[in-house]
Amino acid sequence: MxxxxxxxxxxxxxxxxxxxxxxxxxxxxxxxxxxxxxxxxxxxxxxxxxxxxxxxxxxxxxxxxxxxxxxxxxxxxxxxxxxxxxxxxxxxxxxxxxxxxxxxxxxxxxxxxxxxxxxxxxxxxxxxxxxxxxxxxxxxxxxxxxxxxxxxxxxxxxxxxxxxxxxxxxxxxxxxxRFPDAEVLRQIVEVHFPQIRQQLLSTALEIFFELRELPGLKKKPSTSELLDWLKLLLAEQIPPEVLQQQQQQGGLMPMFGALLKNEQDVQLVEKLAFIAKRQGR
CATH class of the missing domain: 3.40.50.300 (P-loop containing nucleotide triphosphate hydrolases)
Structure with missing residues (x-):
């Protein structure tokens, strides 16, 4: 075998x-x-x-x-x-x-x-x-x-x-x-969503890894939660440009409930976005 x-x-x-x-x-x-x-x-x-x-x-x-x-x-x-x-x-x-x-x-x-x-x-x-x-x-x-x-x-x-x-x-x-790196995660996503646009996938993965690396995050989103999030993005036909704009602005991304599973992490993302805006980011 x-x-x-x-x-x-x-x-x-x-x-x-x-x-x-x-x-x-x-x-x-x-x-x-x-x-x-x-x-x-x-x-x-x-x-x-x-x-x-x-x-x-x-x-x-x-x-x-x-x-x-x-x-x-x-x-x-x-x-x-x-x-x-x-x-x-x-x-x-x-x-x-x-x-x-x-x-x-x-x-x-x-x-x-x-x-x-x-x-x-x-x-x-x-x-x-x-x-x-x-x-x-x-x-x-x-x-x-x-x-x-x-x-x-x-x-x-x-x-x-x-x-x-x-x-x-x-x-x-x-x-x-070990948690998969970006390349392995891309392969996993393409198994589940073979028709996904590469621009959308690249932007989503970038946001996903940024979220996992946030200091103080209580529960890091997992592979299965990434797949759920992408499924929702595709179902709602959210274009990559919307994700890129949200990424630049900071704060909660579309369909964030698929990735963030408790109120402390939601508040953390909102707080960091608020601080970034005040600092003129």
Whole structure:
């Protein structure tokens, strides 16, 4: 396997190398990076390029490692017992397979995405160590052992909201997705908007990077937010001349709500524009 950029997804040479290395080593690939840099999309494109099933496990603050293995519905079994149902004779009727179970028993090697692992409790990654290492786990209620038919390709994403345990990190191949430079970002945009005018794209990218570099910005706009902004500019047929004029004047650009996501950043841009005007810019 040699994963590389697809028609719909541009990857750097470093990211492609990381994917291929993790697959060769049969280790989970831990991907970190700013929100909106395509971490989740990577798993989707990898699965599509391999013709493999994508099994997605979205992590929440309440998610436990056990949820990925299976869940035992004791309440339903108790209710059925009270109603005299014959289903209670087979405890397997109350076992719900989790995402790891689905990945382990897939007929063809799947891609398993464990998305935003840093949202869960700090013990969550450690609780998965044995299963990800051994590719097997034990179902205590039935005495069954689930063993992976084929070792799934595991992609784990993190927004770096909290540190992950060293023991977990040792078992992963790590890659940090750097924010793309102007040339890579241009390629990404042209994948999504192949007919975009180059003058509009150049002006938009210049404004976008100026905005990201503003000191004190609470949330820098991401790649996905740039794409949303361009989609709106194209839908409203805003010409590049309007963007250039707004850039020279300073302040909020058209459709700024696609790029700025909190009132502090909106106020910051307005304040800097006001100061620039007072200084005779």
């Amino acid at each position: 040699a994963f590389q950029s697809t028609e719909n997804y541009i990857v750097s040479a470093e990211l492609a190398l990381a994917v291929n290395a993790a697959v060769t080593l049969e280790k989970p690939l831990l991907i970190k990076g700013e929100p909106g840099t395509g971490k989740t999309r990577l798993a989707e494109e990898l699965a599509q390029s391999l013709g493999a099933e994508l099994i997605q496990w979205y992590i929440k603050s309440t998610t436990k490692a056990q949820h990925g293995l299976y869940e035992y519905d004791a309440v339903s079994r108790l209710r059925d017992s009270q109603l005299g149902s014959e289903r209670v004779q087979n405890i397997a009727n109350y076992i719900k397979p989790g995402k790891l179970w689905q990945a382990f028993t897939a007929a063809k090697r799947p891609v398993l995405l464990i998305d935003e692992i840093d949202k869960a409790d700090i013990e969550f990654p450690n609780d998965l160590l044995h299963e990800l290492d051994q590719m097997r786990f034990y179902v205590h209620e039935t005495g069954e052992q689930i063993i992976a038919v084929a070792r799934p390709i595991v992609i784990i994403t993190s927004n770096n909201e909290k540190a992950l345990p060293d023991a977990f990190l040792r078992r992963c191949f790590f890659h940090y997705i």
